[in-house]
Amino acid sequence: MLTLSPEEKSIAAAIKQLKDEAGSHSPSLSTLSSKLPDLNIKVDACFLSNPYATDLFLKYLENDLIKGNRLRNVLEFYPSQNRMIAEKLSETLNVSSKRIFVGNGATEIIQAVIHNFTKSTLLINLPTFSSYYEFAKSDIKIVYNKLNKCDGFQLDIEQFVSFVKEKRPDTVVLINPNNPTGVYVRAEEIKFLLEELCDVENLIIDESFIHFSFEDDTFDFKSAAELVESCDNLIVIKSMSKDFGIAGIRIGYALMDENKVNHLLKHGYLWNISGMAEYFLGLYTKEAFYKEYDGVRRQYLKVAQDFFKELSIIEQVKVYPSSANFTLVELIDGSDCDIFCSKLLIKHGVYTRTCKDKVGLEGEFVRISARNSEENAVTINSIKDIFS
Amino acid sequence: MLTLSPEEKSIAAAIKQLKDEAGSHSPSLSTLSSKLPDLNIKVDACFLSNPYATDLFLKYLENDLIKGNRLRNVLEFYPSQNRMIAEKLSETLNVSSKRIFVGNGATEIIQAVIHNFTKSTLLINLPTFSSYYEFAKSDIKIVYNKLNKCDGFQLDIEQFVSFVKEKRPDTVVLINPNNPTGVYVRAEEIKFLLEELCDVENLIIDESFIHFSFEDDTFDFKSAAELVESCDNLIVIKSMSKDFGIAGIRIGYALMDENKVNHLLKHGYLWNISGMAEYFLGLYTKEAFYKEYDGVRRQYLKVAQDFFKELSIIEQVKVYPSSANFTLVELIDGSDCDIFCSKLLIKHGVYTRTCKDKVGLEGEFVRISARNSEENAVTINSIKDIFS
Numbered sequence: 168m169l170t171l172s173p174e175e176k177s178i179a180a181a182i183k184q185l186k187d188e189a190g191s192h193s194p195s196l197s198t199l200s201s202k203l204p205d206l207n208i209k210v211d212a213c214f215l216s217n218p219y220a221t222d223l224f225l226k227y228l229e230n231d232l233i234k235g236n237r238l239r240n241v242l243e244f245y246p247s248q249n250r251m252i253a254e255k256l257s258e259t260l261n262v263s264s265k266r267i268f269v270g271n272g273a274t275e276i277i278q279a280v281i282h283n284f285t286k287s288t289l290l291i292n293l294p295t296f297s298s299y300y301e302f303a304k305s306d307i308k309i310v311y312n313k314l315n316k317c318d319g320f321q322l323d324i325e326q327f328v329s330f331v332k333e334k335r336p337d338t339v340v341l342i343n344p345n346n347p348t349g350v351y352v353r354a355e356e357i358k359f360l361l362e363e364l365c366d367v368e369n370l371i372i373d374e375s376f377i378h379f380s381f382e383d384d385t386f387d388f389k390s391a392a393e394l395v396e397s398c399d400n401l402i403v404i405k406s407m408s409k410d411f412g413i414a415g416i417r418i419g420y421a422l423m424d425e426n427k428v429n430h431l432l433k434h435g436y437l438w439n440i441s442g443m444a445e446y447f448l449g450l451y452t453k454e455a456f457y458k459e460y461d462g463v464r465r466q467y468l469k470v471a472q473d474f475f476k477e478l479s480i481i482e483q484v485k486v487y488p489s490s491a492n493f494t495l496v497e498l499i500d501g502s503d504c505d506i507f508c509s510k511l512l513i514k515h516g517v518y519t520r521t522c523k524d525k526v527g528l529e530g531e532f533v534r535i536s537a538r539n540s541e542e543n544a545v546t547i548n549s550i551k552d553i554f555s
Numbered sequence: 556m557l558t559l560s561p562e563e564k565s566i567a568a569a570i571k572q573l574k575d576e577a578g579s580h581s582p583s584l585s586t587l588s589s590k591l592p593d594l595n596i597k598v599d600a601c602f603l604s605n606p607y608a609t610d611l612f613l614k615y616l617e618n619d620l621i622k623g624n625r626l627r628n629v630l631e632f633y634p635s636q637n638r639m640i641a642e643k644l645s646e647t648l649n650v651s652s653k654r655i656f657v658g659n660g661a662t663e664i665i666q667a668v669i670h671n672f673t674k675s676t677l678l679i680n681l682p683t684f685s686s687y688y689e690f691a692k693s694d695i696k697i698v699y700n701k702l703n704k705c706d707g708f709q710l711d712i713e714q715f716v717s718f719v720k721e722k723r724p725d726t727v728v729l730i731n732p733n734n735p736t737g738v739y740v741r742a743e744e745i746k747f748l749l750e751e752l753c754d755v756e757n758l759i760i761d762e763s764f765i766h767f768s769f770e771d772d773t774f775d776f777k778s779a780a781e782l783v784e785s786c787d788n789l790i791v792i793k794s795m796s797k798d799f800g801i802a803g804i805r806i807g808y809a810l811m812d813e814n815k816v817n818h819l820l821k822h823g824y825l826w827n828i829s830g831m832a833e834y835f836l837g838l839y840t841k842e843a844f845y846k847e848y849d850g851v852r853r854q855y856l857k858v859a860q861d862f863f864k865e866l867s868i869i870e871q872v873k874v875y876p877s878s879a880n881f882t883l884v885e886l887i888d889g890s891d892c893d894i895f896c897s898k899l900l901i902k903h904g905v906y907t908r909t910c911k912d913k914v915g916l917e918g919e920f921v922r923i924s925a926r927n928s929e930e931n932a933v934t935i936n937s938i939k940d941i942f943s
Contacts, residue, residue: 192825197635221627221631239613240803243801244583246805248583415830437666438662439662
């Protein structure tokens with residue numbers, strides 16, 4: 168069972184304070200580094216992002232904007248308006264531009280959707296990403312569908328549908344794959360859900376991690392995106408931070424009924440994405456870029472799954488199967504998850520996500536994300552070391 | 556009186572269509588260039604931005620991020636949360652961090668403030684920046700205080716105060732200096748306004764152009780920012796796009812009562828500015844950068860005022876005195892303002908803002924912004940040419 172030395176305890180207390188200040192999220196690497204400069208952080212395994220995709224984006228940016236002397240354009244001038252960008256995305260997403268809403272990161276979209284369309288009751292699984300229920304204003308009732316540890320936090324789709332029908336919420340949220348569990352709901356189950364819940368006003372499927380999911384060893388992924396053309400109540404929300412490794416530029420999109428897009432754009436969201444985000448979306452629609460991206464996506468998936476396998480061998484932990492780029496790890500040797508994360512960070516500079524504060528996740532859980540192979544090896548060795 | 560050739564007429568029609576698609580704003584340079592590639596745009600005098608400040612920002616960015624190899628950090632990782640950034644700005648703004656709300660451009664802030672705090676009636680001058688009344692939802696009553704051409708669109712502060720007291724709105728908006736008139740309300744009049752209107756719930760002063768204003772030939776500017784510490788109803792909104800020449804990175808801030816900031820942050824605005832915007836704010840708080848910035852601000856002011864003087868000599872136009880980086884120009888030879896702008900763009904690649912669609916501005920008006928000296932000379936010569 169892990170313990171901290173007196174010196175480690177005082178650093179752990181400072182880390183805890185930064186965590187508390189960050190609310191239900193984690194302090195960023197830059198916050199940690201600036202407030203606790205003595206921490207020598209080597210691996211940010213708290214951060215959910217494909218580093219190979221960042222490499223790829225930087226390669227294009229270097230060539231197009233820096234060597235191509237176009238960086239100034241991206242920084243100086245106003246970006247295009249929302250509808251203009253939606254038009255450019257339409258072909259790539261294979262969805263009518265009228266159903267596309269572009270956002271300053273998925274968080275802006277979540278806020279926009281919950282504030283504008285949720286009128287009475289929001290139903291969501293627990294544990295899950297907290298912003299959906301935290302952004303709901305105080306007059307909105309939140310109903311939780313508790314996922315169970317004994318089922319490995321799997322979603323029983325028939326139970327879920329019955330529960331929704333019983334509770335009659337106007338908004339249902341499903342994050343697929345789920346965060347922090349990494350549990351994936353298969354495409355055929357999503358179709359069943361859509362058929363059964365066609366009278367729920369807002370059926371939100373958050374696919375921010377969908378590029379890391381797969382149904383077989385081809386590593387293809389199956390998005391619900393195109394289903395918005397036939398399901399008026401479906402809202403697909405998609406962060407592009409994680410899969411494309413570009414959280415700093417703030418970009419995401421949502422697909423939804425045309426009337427909902429019109430409602431949002433009527434009174435706002437005028438120039439809500441940056442020139443850099445618009446440049447990225449331009450790349451995203453280019454076949455050559457996407458092909459290379461799909462290569463690094465598959466590469467990362469393989470690296471991530473190998474990493475999870477290696478992690479699962481460590482005897483003090485139980486690793487839950489994941490279809491995302493992180494895995495939920497339970498400490499089964501009696502160690503406290505805050506102590507585990509602090510020790511790993513202080514002794515080895517490996518930053519992982521304690522789930523102590525994660526609502527609906529009782530027990531000693533840590534979320535650990537996959538980085539590149541070298542960093543993953545550091546993470547594995549560091550965990551082995553602190554348990555040794 | 557200006558006329559168009561048949562060929563020019565067909566291009567003008569295409570320009571008009573793009574303008575209509577952009578709503579009450581203007582199509583961006585990139586939209587114009589991509590949709591009408593035959594236009595060879597040389598000067599964007601529609602765009603309200605200090606090009607010398609862009610040069611300065613790029614110089615720092617080149618050194619810090621590109622040569623310093625830190626660009627990846629800005630693009631890959633999540634930015635800090637709103638309150639964290641507010642803390643960093645507090646000293647520079649000389650306002651408590653609890654009163655600072657950081658936004659993804661002023662447009663996000665305008666939307667946030669109007670949607671969250673305006674409950675019944677919004678009172679605003681006309682003509683002015685349209686987003687304030689366009690963002691108001693349909694149940695909000697808008698009351699306009701019409702500014703008069705015969706007074707040079709000056710605000711009569713005593714009349715304005717009486718009008719507000721008569722109409723009893725919960726929200727008053729004053730853009731200072733005003734857009735598109737460039738008319739400035741002096742600091743002592745702002746103080747009078749605040750004293751007289753202390754029972755208006757939301758007194759919004761938009762200072763997006765304040766860095767271009769001055770009360771005497773020292774070219775110092777006087778912001779109402781620090782008054783938020785004593786006036787709970789005051790909301791100062793500040794775009795940083797224009798003065799710092801960085802519209803593409805989307806950054807602005809607002810100063811307001813602590814309870815209002817808490818209200819906004821309780822249910823949203825989690826990671827609403829980009830890594831690049833956070834990098835810029837870091838620069839903004841550095842004395843060395845600000846000192847250099849203040850130099851290029853003064854340089855640009857001088858260039859702008861000289862430009863307006865030169866413009867005013869052209870006999871077919873009347874130039875309204877401006878304390879901003881643009882000037883309102885009235886065509887007094889009977890020419891149509893749409894034709895003026897189209898002709899200038901088609902024949903000389905100089906892009907100016909027709910005010911044909913500007914609500915509350917009847918007549919043939921064009922808004923022309925100052926760029927650098929060389930570009931301003933092109934603008935002047937081009938205008939002279941089309942009138943010759």
